[in-house]
Amino acid sequence: MKTALKFCGMRCEQDYLKGVESGADMLGFIFASGKRQVNSEEVALWQRNKQPYPGQKLTGVFVNAPAEQVLETVKTAGLHIVQCHGTEPPEELKAIKSASGAQVYKTLHHHKEAVNEMAKYEGTADGYVIDTKTSGAWGGTGRQFDWEAVPAYTREAERQGVPCLIAGGVNTDNIYKLLAYKPSGIDVSSGIETDGKKDERKMSEMKKAVSKTYQAPDHLGRFGPFGGKYVPETLMYALEELEEAYDSIKNDPEFAKELHKEMKEYSGRPTALSYAGQLSAHYGGAQIFLKREDLNHTGAHKINNALAQALLAKRMGKTQIIAETGAGQHGVASATVAARFGLTCKVFMGAEDIKRQELNVFRMRLLGAEVIEVHSGGKTLKDATNEAIRHWVANVHDTFYLIGSVVGPHPYPMMVRDFQSIIGEESKRQLSERTGKLPDEVVACVGGGSNAMGIFYPFIEDEVKLTGVEAAGKGIDTPEHAATLSKGRKGVLHGSLSYLLQDEDGNITEPYSISAGLDYPGIGPEHAHLRDTGRVNYEAVTDKEALEALEDLCRFEGILPAIETAHALAYVKKKAPGMSKDDIILVCLSGRGDKDVHTIQDALGEEIE
Numbered sequence: 001m002k003t004a005l006k007f008c009g010m011r012c013e014q015d016y017l018k019g020v021e022s023g024a025d026m027l028g029f030i031f032a033s034g035k036r037q038v039n040s041e042e043v044a045l046w047q048r049n050k051q052p053y054p055g056q057k058l059t060g061v062f063v064n065a066p067a068e069q070v071l072e073t074v075k076t077a078g079l080h081i082v083q084c085h086g087t088e089p090p091e092e093l094k095a096i097k098s099a100s101g102a103q104v105y106k107t108l109h110h111h112k113e114a115v116n117e118m119a120k121y122e123g124t125a126d127g128y129v130i131d132t133k134t135s136g137a138w139g140g141t142g143r144q145f146d147w148e149a150v151p152a153y154t155r156e157a158e159r160q161g162v163p164c165l166i167a168g169g170v171n172t173d174n175i176y177k178l179l180a181y182k183p184s185g186i187d188v189s190s191g192i193e194t195d196g197k198k199d200e201r202k203m204s205e206m207k208k209a210v211s212k213t214y215q216a217p218d219h220l221g222r223f224g225p226f227g228g229k230y231v232p233e234t235l236m237y238a239l240e241e242l243e244e245a246y247d248s249i250k251n252d253p254e255f256a257k258e259l260h261k262e263m264k265e266y267s268g269r270p271t272a273l274s275y276a277g278q279l280s281a282h283y284g285g286a287q288i289f290l291k292r293e294d295l296n297h298t299g300a301h302k303i304n305n306a307l308a309q310a311l312l313a314k315r316m317g318k319t320q321i322i323a324e325t326g327a328g329q330h331g332v333a334s335a336t337v338a339a340r341f342g343l344t345c346k347v348f349m350g351a352e353d354i355k356r357q358e359l360n361v362f363r364m365r366l367l368g369a370e371v372i373e374v375h376s377g378g379k380t381l382k383d384a385t386n387e388a389i390r391h392w393v394a395n396v397h398d399t400f401y402l403i404g405s406v407v408g409p410h411p412y413p414m415m416v417r418d419f420q421s422i423i424g425e426e427s428k429r430q431l432s433e434r435t436g437k438l439p440d441e442v443v444a445c446v447g448g449g450s451n452a453m454g455i456f457y458p459f460i461e462d463e464v465k466l467t468g469v470e471a472a473g474k475g476i477d478t479p480e481h482a483a484t485l486s487k488g489r490k491g492v493l494h495g496s497l498s499y500l501l502q503d504e505d506g507n508i509t510e511p512y513s514i515s516a517g518l519d520y521p522g523i524g525p526e527h528a529h530l531r532d533t534g535r536v537n538y539e540a541v542t543d544k545e546a547l548e549a550l551e552d553l554c555r556f557e558g559i560l561p562a563i564e565t566a567h568a569l570a571y572v573k574k575k576a577p578g579m580s581k582d583d584i585i586l587v588c589l590s591g592r593g594d595k596d597v598h599t600i601q602d603a604l605g606e607e608i609e
């Protein structure tokens, strides 16, 4: 359900007009003493010049006012709702309600007994406002209370079947944090003001925030039922510390400036958006655009997240970073940023992957990282991640775990998604500048899922089809594939709940793909949620199909993609011909294929010669 929005404290006609135009669900007028106090005649006058939009509820805020005064004000000012913001008992609300015909909301000021107090108003209050308790002021203070308490208020109001608005210090910077607690409504006054006047820009930002229907994860780090924090007790503190640090930099302009500078001057952002004209003509149908993450320093999208997390590690005072890697791209990105920022770096890598990605291993060592060979399990990414977690448990005090995908315990899936969203944000801007429209479909390969979440997330509220492409290896009906969403079942791995490849007894099975970056037996929890809610479509393509598409991109566009990326291209090869020439497919070209040349040579060598 949509979050209700109340803009409160309209002090003049201009404020009122901006409030009406904002489309807020409720507009509040203060009839209690204070700097925002207005009288019923002026509110009536403003309405004569502009009626509220149908459905917009005019709300009068009163503090322990005599019932006759409230009734007179309701009549004169044409109020739909009376908000009792003082210590009015339930009987007083009942009396006002039956005499005025208006709805009556009760404000309670947050304290440890407030949820119990709500029970006393059950059947009387038509809704609640929970505000911050501040000595010497009833409301409009711009002060926030501890929002950890929000779910308890929301639950009690839901039990009573009425809305519950959260008030107190909400502003354009913290509204997303509050929305993560899923309140049924939000009430703002100071947060939409500049120099004492209501500010249209702030109102519109607030409106935009609540209009977003997609809000995930929740405050527990859950995407629907997926995600969460399934970790040993020893890591809980480290995750909380990380969550706090991430919250503190999320909207910090200084951090944003530093990261932007690194992205631009070191990594080479914005990356290009290339129109693949010859490939589009060859396939027929849709126009294909490529978001060139392969042009980043180190050759893939992984550096976006690595740069951001390394800056965060520095802010947190950590001196050592650890990382896991499969294809080696994230290992290279981590070793690179460690060198750049003077941090020591250990990269955990399965012995099998070390064999397949010899060149990247050499690169990591050259960059000064210690590559730790993992011999447990199938000796691939899952096992490397297990070892990295083990190391972290023992060294949390000085070590930052730089996770390379939208996997792991909260806040990693959210944090990596946010850091990678630059891919979708840039593409959206570049494509609309170039073509004047949004793409019809966005396609990305999915292993853990970070390039896909990065390009999908900014399009999630748009009418754009989103398709993630998994590795079907030698076929999803053979035992050799990595198609987690097509074939997996729910389970917990590496700290979060998602879909996993597992046998009947729940043991994780070894994934297979020609691409080292896609053979992970799990998938980011947000992808699991997006699949189950139907927002994103997931397909699987085989090694063979991926290699064919890789050859096409080499021949028709002069670009050698990573084998991971070629999976997305293989889906495009099947899909584009059936689309119209006016349609646009945007593909995340997540990485370049230099690292895969040996694998490609082994697979295609004879055909090419």
Ligand SMILES: O=C(O)c1ccccc1NCC(=O)[C@H](O)[C@H](O)COP(=O)(O)O
Residues within 6 Å of the ligand: 008, 009, 028, 030, 032, 033, 034, 035, 036, 061, 063, 085, 129, 131, 138, 139, 140, 141, 142, 143, 167, 168, 169, 170, 187, 188, 189, 190, 191
């Ligand atoms: O807003 C006021 O000035 C006010 C004065 C006296 C009693 C209540 C008042 N406001 C009640 C509200 O519903 C406000 O919207 C709520 O307190 C949130 O205010 P803010 O923290 O400024 O966003």
